Amino acid sequence: MSYIFKASETFWRNFYALMPAQKEATRDAWDIFKTNPFDPRLGTHQIRRLSSKAGRTVYAVVIKDDLRLLFFIKGNAVYSFDIGTHDVYKQ
Numbered sequence: 477m478s479y480i481f482k483a484s485e486t487f488w489r490n491f492y493a494l495m496p497a498q499k500e501a502t503r504d505a506w507d508i509f510k511t512n513p514f515d516p517r518l519g520t521h522q523i524r525r526l527s528s529k530a531g532r533t534v535y536a537v538v539i540k541d542d543l544r545l546l547f548f549i550k551g552n553a554v555y556s557f558d559i560g561t562h563d564v565y566k567q
Contacts, residue, residue: 479549481510483556487545490559494543501540502559509537513547513554 483491491502505518514520519538523546526534530548537545539559546558 477552479510479513480553481556482553484558486558487556494559498540498543501543502545505537505539505545509545513537513549 491499494502508515508517513535520535523534523536526546532548532550534546534548537547539545542561544560545556547554547556549555
């Protein structure tokens with residue numbers, strides 16, 4: 477499937493607040509993510525608590541160590557809505 481990628485204002489605000497090494501790791505992961513959000517190298521997994529709360533399936537991508545990117549899919553669009561440590565799971 478060919479996806480369209482969109483990112484929320486929250487995602488961009490939190491991305492720009494990352495340390496330079498975290499931004500670089502995010503850019504490296506993004507190259508894989510935009511080809512296939514479910515590539516095994518990304519460790520993509522469902523976040524059940526957030527999925528239940530949001531009423532849709534929410535996924536996390538492991539960027540580096542404790543850095544995660546949260547996203548959901550609607551139709552052919554992938555919406556990245558947050559990035560950060562495991563604390564992003566507590567939304």
